[in-house]
Amino acid sequence: MKEAFHNPRAEKMPREELKRSSSRLFRETVRRCFESSLFYSRKFRELGIRAEDIKSIEDMQKLRFFTTKDDIRNSYPYGMLAVERNRVVEMHASSGTTGTPVLGLHTEKDLVDWGEISARCLVMSGLTKDDVFQITPSFGMFSGGFGFYHGARKVGCTIIPASAGFSRRQIQFMLDLGTTMFSAIVSYAFRLAEVAQEMGIDVRKQTKVRKGIFGSEVWTKEMKKKLANLWDMEPYDVYGFSEMYGPGMGNDCFVHDGLHIWEDFFLVEVVDPKTGDILGPEEKGELVITTLRKEAMPLLRYRTRDISMLLDAKTCECGRTHRRYSEIIGRTDDMVKVSGVNFWPSMVESTILNNKDVGQEYRIVISRIDYKDIVRIEVESSRKLSEIEREKLRAVLKENLTNVLLFQPEVVVVDPGTLPRVEVGKAQRLVDQRINSDKSLATP
Ligand SMILES: [Zn+2]
Numbered sequence: 001m002k003e004a005f006h007n008p009r010a011e012k013m014p015r016e017e018l019k020r021s022s023s024r025l026f027r028e029t030v031r032r033c034f035e036s037s038l039f040y041s042r043k044f045r046e047l048g049i050r051a052e053d054i055k056s057i058e059d060m061q062k063l064r065f066f067t068t069k070d071d072i073r074n075s076y077p078y079g080m081l082a083v084e085r086n087r088v089v090e091m092h093a094s095s096g097t098t099g100t101p102v103l104g105l106h107t108e109k110d111l112v113d114w115g116e117i118s119a120r121c122l123v124m125s126g127l128t129k130d131d132v133f134q135i136t137p138s139f140g141m142f143s144g145g146f147g148f149y150h151g152a153r154k155v156g157c158t159i160i161p162a163s164a165g166f167s168r169r170q171i172q173f174m175l176d177l178g179t180t181m182f183s184a185i186v187s188y189a190f191r192l193a194e195v196a197q198e199m200g201i202d203v204r205k206q207t208k209v210r211k212g213i214f215g216s217e218v219w220t221k222e223m224k225k226k227l228a229n230l231w232d233m234e235p236y237d238v239y240g241f242s243e244m245y246g247p248g249m250g251n252d253c254f255v256h257d258g259l260h261i262w263e264d265f266f267l268v269e270v271v272d273p274k275t276g277d278i279l280g281p282e283e284k285g286e287l288v289i290t291t292l293r294k295e296a297m298p299l300l301r302y303r304t305r306d307i308s309m310l311l312d313a314k315t316c317e318c319g320r321t322h323r324r325y326s327e328i329i330g331r332t333d334d335m336v337k338v339s340g341v342n343f344w345p346s347m348v349e350s351t352i353l354n355n356k357d358v359g360q361e362y363r364i365v366i367s368r369i370d371y372k373d374i375v376r377i378e379v380e381s382s383r384k385l386s387e388i389e390r391e392k393l394r395a396v397l398k399e400n401l402t403n404v405l406l407f408q409p410e411v412v413v414v415d416p417g418t419l420p421r422v423e424v425g426k427a428q429r430l431v432d433q434r435i436n437s438d439k440s441l442a443t444p
Contacts, residue, residue, distance in 0.1 A: 118151025
């Protein structure tokens with residue numbers, strides 16, 4: 001199969017050239033922050049950094065600070081802006097838990113750029129101009145719907161901007177309009193197949209959907225396998241967040257070994273989430289990203305809270321030269337600390353989903369009884385089981401989980417369709433019921 005590219009010249013740019021151009025863009029970004037951003041000019045002054053000290057990527061570490069989600073929140077609404085307010089043509093936000101939205105602001109050129117990188121990811125995932133592409137993430141402050149839209153417009157396919165929810169209608173659109181590819185928040189792709197089943201429709205046989213691009217939740221290879229099987233498709237993993245753009249910042253190619261990040265748009269570092277020390281390739285840590293072209297709201301050394309690792313910088317089998325990083329292993333906010341042991345929810349996911357008797361839905365419920373943390377893992381079976389089968393599955397899962405987590409969780413196996421589903425937004429697979437949790441959830 002010949003690999004398709006949206007922008008072959010940029011996507012296969014020799015690394016030397018890529019480095020030269022990103023060095024130049026980095027220098028320009030720092031200068032722009034210095035001249036136009038209230039937030040950064042103050043920061044530079046405080047730290048005694050002069051714009052002319054930053055000449056190339058090598059000078060990155062002279063910026064002895066990180067930008068955090070709280071910085072953006074504290075600058076709400078326009079404190080991070082680096083252009084006149086009337087040049088902002090679109091904005092998005094993630095809500096977070098504390099109330100103040102975390103904004104991402106865009107000029108006209110920022111939207112064009114977002115369309116470019118999103119189109120690269122969509123084409124990498126198999127979208128062509130002949131496709132009928134259904135967008136199921138919401139169109140609104142959440143950047144999902146619009147991110148796919150800006151990219152798909154560039155590819156020139158037929159777009160169904162269905163937005164979130166109304167699952168039966170989504171399935172009806174797929175059938176009536178001949179959808180061949182769709183985008184979704186990971187758990188919603190599962191939900192849609194379930195709703196179709198309730199409607200008596202077999203998505204593998206009765207829809208033309210054979211391609212999909214998914215993101216916005218941490219998901220493991222095991223989850224990907226389940227999704228592939230459910231829809232008879234090859235699912236692709238897209239990365240992005242609204243503080244910079246949204247979906248389109250990175251994507252996995254047909255090799256499915258990590259995601260390519262667009263190095264002509266972003267500089268990536270991986271740091272130790274506790275100390276901030278820079279880590280080498282294949283070392284797990286927090287992704288730190290610097291924008292290279294963002295006009296409205298450039299971000300320098302932004303702590304993404306996503307845990308991953310950089311892979312070797314060699315040209316990928318697909319022909320792209322842009323660096324790959326591993327699929328997201330967890331978020332710093334999601335790391336669970338229970339009775340002195342730390343674990344990521346993704347460790348639970350990859351352990352249980354390996355078992356063919358397990359469906360895709362599970363929940364990790366943490367409670368505290370008599371000062372003791374209790375971890376209960378609720379798992380749906382893939383079909384209705386007898387009492388004996390259920391007990392057998394429970395015992396196997398408990399043993400496997402104990403080996404991975406290094407403590408004994410409670411395991412409960414329930415019938416398919418028992419656990420709560422999410423129609424709009426992200427799945428809540430981690431439920432921490434510890435009251436006044438004395439910071440039991442790790443904070444970066
Ligand atoms: Zn590749």
